Each structure stands twice: as C-alpha cells, then as structure tokens.
Amino acid sequence: MTASSPDTASDPGAADTAPSTDHSGDPDAAPNSSTNGGAPAEAQESGGESTGTVIVAGVVNLGIALAKLVGGLISHSSAMLSEAAHSVADTVTEVFLFVALKRGQKPPDEKHPFGYGRETYFWAFIASLTTFLVGAGFSFYQGITTIIEREPQGDPLVSYIVLAVSFVLEGISFRKAVKQVRGAARKWGVSPTGYLSRTTDTTVKAVTFEDAAALVGLVLAALGLFLEEMTGDPLWDGVSAITIGLLLLVVAYVLARANMSLLVGQAASPRIEQELMAEITALEHVVAVPFLLTSVIGPGQLLVAAKVDFDDDVSAGEIERISDEAEQRLVGRHEGVRYVFLDPTAGDGNARAQAHRPDGTGN
Numbered sequence: 001m002t003a004s005s006p007d008t009a010s011d012p013g014a015a016d017t018a019p020s021t022d023h024s025g026d027p028d029a030a031p032n033s034s035t036n037g038g039a040p041a042e043a044q045e046s047g048g049e050s051t052g053t054v055i056v057a058g059v060v061n062l063g064i065a066l067a068k069l070v071g072g073l074i075s076h077s078s079a080m081l082s083e084a085a086h087s088v089a090d091t092v093t094e095v096f097l098f099v100a101l102k103r104g105q106k107p108p109d110e111k112h113p114f115g116y117g118r119e120t121y122f123w124a125f126i127a128s129l130t131t132f133l134v135g136a137g138f139s140f141y142q143g144i145t146t147i148i149e150r151e152p153q154g155d156p157l158v159s160y161i162v163l164a165v166s167f168v169l170e171g172i173s174f175r176k177a178v179k180q181v182r183g184a185a186r187k188w189g190v191s192p193t194g195y196l197s198r199t200t201d202t203t204v205k206a207v208t209f210e211d212a213a214a215l216v217g218l219v220l221a222a223l224g225l226f227l228e229e230m231t232g233d234p235l236w237d238g239v240s241a242i243t244i245g246l247l248l249l250v251v252a253y254v255l256a257r258a259n260m261s262l263l264v265g266q267a268a269s270p271r272i273e274q275e276l277m278a279e280i281t282a283l284e285h286v287v288a289v290p291f292l293l294t295s296v297i298g299p300g301q302l303l304v305a306a307k308v309d310f311d312d313d314v315s316a317g318e319i320e321r322i323s324d325e326a327e328q329r330l331v332g333r334h335e336g337v338r339y340v341f342l343d344p345t346a347g348d349g350n351a352r353a354q355a356h357r358p359d360g361t362g363n
C-alpha cells in the first residue's frame with residue numbers, strides 16, 4: 001500500500017505529469033495541493049480571505065447588536081429586541097468561525113497525521129447551535145410574551161433609524177461575503193448558489209447565510225413596527241419576532257446539517273470519484289479498480305483510498321513504480337487531493353475485503 005505525503009504532493013514531477021484537471025462544478029475539490037506539510041498554500045490564501053470576511057461580519061454585528069438593544073429598550077419593541085439577540089448570536093457565531101479557521105489551519109502532527117481540517121466543521125457546528133439557542137430561542141420568547149401581554153410600544157422613530165443604519169452595515173458585510181462567493185464560483189465555473197450548496201468552506205457559507213438572514217430580519221422587524229404603529233395592536237410586533245425566530249431556526253438547521261455531514265467524513269461528489277477512478281484505471285498494468293473511497297478532511301482537502309487490481313505477471317517493484325505514478329497523477333491533476341492510499345488487490349475476488357457503500361452494496 002502506498003500513501004502520498006505532503007512532501008510527495010509537492011514533488012514537481014507530479015505537477016509536470018499533466019495539466020491540472022479543472023473540477024468545474026465540484027467546489028468540494030477545491031484547489032489545495034499541499035506544499036508545506038501543513039495547510040496548502042492556496043488553502044491558506046482562501047482561509048485568509050475567509051478570515052477577513054468573518055472579522056468584518058463580527059465587528060459589524062457587534063455594533064449593530066448594541067444599537068438594536070438601545071432601540072428596542074426605547075421603543076419597547078419585541079421585534080427590535082429579537083433583532084438585537086439575532087445580532088448577538090451572529091457576533092458569537094463569528095467568534096466561533098474565527099476559531100474554526102485558525103484551528104483548522106494547524107499543520108499535521110503525530111497525533112493528527114491528516115491535520116486539523118475537520119476541526120473547522122466542529123466549531124462551525126457549535127456556531128450554528130449558537131444561532132439556534134441564542135437567536136431563535138430569544139426571538140420566540142419575546143414574540144410569545146408580546147402577544148400574551150400586548151404591551152404598547154414607545155416612540156418607534158429611534159427603532160426605524162437603528163434599522164436603517166443596521167441595514168446599511170449588514171449590507172456591507174453581506175456584499176463582502178457575496179464578492180468572495182462569486183469569485184470562487186467563477187473560478188469553478190458554477191453559479192454562486194451551486195457553489196454555496198457544495199463548498200466545503202463552511203465559514204464563508206455561514207457568513208453569507210447569516211448576513212442574508214440579518215437583512216431579511218431587519219425588514220421583518222421594520223414591518224412589525226409599522227403594522228403595530230398603523231393598527232395600534234402589539235400583536236404584529238410579536239408576530240414579527242416569532243417570524244424572525246423561524247428564520248433563524250431555518251438558517252441554523254441548514255448550517256448544522258452541512259457541518260455535521262462534513263464533520264463525520266463526507267465523500268467527494270460522484271463526478272470527482274469517477275474522474276479519480278478513471279485516472280488510476282488508465283495507468284499501465286492496471287486491470288481494474290474494484291472500489292475507490294474518498295473523504296473530505298478539511299476545507300477543499302480530499303483523502304483518496306482505492307483497491308487496485310494489477311496484471312498478475314507484474315513484479316513488486318513495478319507495482320511500486322505504478323503506485324507512485326498514480327499518486328503523483330492524482331495530486332498533480334486533481335488539486336484537492338492531499339493524500340492517496342492504494343492497496344494492490346488480487347482480481348479473483350477472494351482476497352478483497354467488502355467495501356460497504358452508503359447504498360448498502362459492496363464489492
């Protein structure tokens with residue numbers, strides 16, 4: 001069995017074998033060939049951009065949270081207080097995402113030979129729980145309390161001003177996140193929506209979703225204030241707060257589900273796996289690839305493991321040479337590949353361990 005290491009991955013011979021394959025439409029195989037034994041150079045560059053996006057969002061959300069809190073206390077608006085809780089939750093979320101980015105970029109060590117990439121998803125998962133517990137929970141509480149008690153609001157003018165300023169600031173943060181998403185989507189030849197649905201960089205996904213939810217939440221809060229002012233019934237303020245809570249609940253669920261899938265070891269897309277299998281099958285003296293498995297080990301980082309059936313008359317030395325060539329091809333042509341493990345396997349089917357796929361089938 002052979003395995004590619006960061007040193008092997010940076011072998012110039014790997015890059016010279018053939019031009020890099022463009023995984024258009026498959027951002028889960030992001031450009032991250034390892035060059036330094038730690039986080040790949042391009043991954044570090046992407047991580048730097050994500051860090052900037054997270055910091056901008058965090059600073060903006062902190063200022064907005066304080067302004068909304070003051071506005072909510074003055075106007076006695078549950079929707080405004082819900083939005084304040086929303087911004088507090090977003091601020092705490094950005095802290096967790098910042099930790100996720102920094103922890104996930106730690107280089108491999110003896111206890112963690114594949115690095116700390118998946119720790120990114122742990123902290124991002126915690127961030128999604130914060131959105132659920134702090135943001136959605138408080139919004140539901142405020143909305144239900146307002147509907148039951150029907151306390152009339154105070155002067156809404158301050159709240160309208162705070163909402164307007166908050167919308168501008170949230171828009172700035174959202175614009176930066178969208179700019180990063182669009183740039184990455186252009187790189188991979190997919191739509192921004194397609195990139196967000198498949199990217200393994202959950203930090204930029206979280207910031208984009210949360211900023212979009214913040215803008216929608218501001219509109220809902222303003223609508224609740226306006227309807228209460230027009231009708232004189234605090235019911236609308238409470239309904240607005242509950243709607244904001246439902247919005248946060250949806251965002252938290254989507255982000256938690258995405259991070260959980262990546263945290264437990266999500267496979268690359270079927271298209272990527274087919275390309276990797278085709279690369280190995282095309283090698284000299286390779287009869288077949290009984291099965292191939294992949295696992296995302298961090299943002300834009302893939303581990304590849306495959307059983308390979310070689311010609312029966314090939315020597316052990318030749319198998320080693322071909323395995324090294326396979327390793328170099330996969331790392332050189334498919335930029336997301338970090339590690340490659342190949343297991344020479346007899347083609348009679350008797351020496352093969354069962355490979356249980358998600359559909360319950362095996363070889």
